[in-house]
Amino acid sequence: MEMPSSLLAICGGRVFVENAIVIEAPVHENCHWNIQTQEDRILVITALSGNLKEAQEFLTIHDGSGKDSPILIVENQKIHERSRKDLPEAVYTTQSTASIRFKKAPTSNLQLKIQKAVDCPFNLGGESQCGRVVDEITCYCATFTRRNHSSQTTYCYNNNMKLLTLETYEKEQAIKTAWTGGIYFWTSLTDAQQEGEYIWESTNTNLYPGYANWSRSQPTNVDDEDCIVFYSAMSGRLYDSPCSNINDAICQAIP
Structure with missing residues (x-):
């Protein structure tokens, strides 16, 4: 049944x-x-x-x-x-x-x-925090060990998770509320495959049409800024950045 x-x-x-x-x-x-x-x-x-x-x-x-x-x-x-x-x-x-x-x-x-x-881990190491940040069925973990975009993607994968997606205002606000303080977190959004065509790699979905909270004058698309960070300060907005930069990251697990 x-x-x-x-x-x-x-x-x-x-x-x-x-x-x-x-x-x-x-x-x-x-x-x-x-x-x-x-x-x-x-x-x-x-x-x-x-x-x-x-x-x-x-x-x-x-x-x-x-x-x-x-x-x-x-x-x-x-x-x-x-x-x-x-x-x-x-x-x-x-x-x-x-x-x-x-x-x-x-x-x-x-x-x-x-x-x-999804199961939500209690310990991914001393430089991480996890929780039911959005609802009771999903799980999000922030890692405060700074890595480049590729390494953070691998880190999430190795812990049975994927790099963050931000498809709605409500989800963005929940993430921002959980981790404040003006931290730059890698997301899975990138236009590395085709300049100007942004894709959430974790879900293989296009950014447009959809929710996109870019900071003012972003994206700039200069100096190979093909990967996107989420800034967890008051603005809670997106910035493009070279994928080789090192930043913190948020991993997600969704049923």
Whole structure:
């Protein structure tokens, strides 16, 4: 049974999560859901209605599909240093499967949202910071070891991530809020292949038509400035730069 982005109001079953599903708490006792997503992703569970912490009186969330799989509880979930403080209470699995067992019917309306998410590392070294910066399913890591554009691209790849893309104003503002202080971060935007044709290499998508917050008089396209940095000061804008320059970088992982 595959019902992405659906409201499941029956008592238990098996479901594959492509993006997101919503489970409505049953009126019956002993309802059991087996949840699965793609193998290289994890699951995040939040409450659309009701309180996830209080809901643990009525249900158990297991990290895996076996009967002996560990029980996950809200209090045990570690919060990354740079994660947004306004994200909903969530439970994250460590693998691509989970099971939810309703021990008894809740006394109030309860809806659980289950989404495919990426794992977010807690430690990429002393010169890095990671967090759920934009939402509960993605992950962003800043590295403050300065490297050229090619080396930062490789660094992200070696950590199962890709160099930053900034497709929307909302995402740009979230990144800027997480890492302030006037730091130049490499992005994956470049026109190295064709002058003036900008591509987000991490997603292989064109910049235009799309959101592009260039600084005034940018891009200048001089001195082989084929790679683009994001300036995390008040302006939060884009500048072109020679790819051989050394800068900090932000890596991203998106489901």
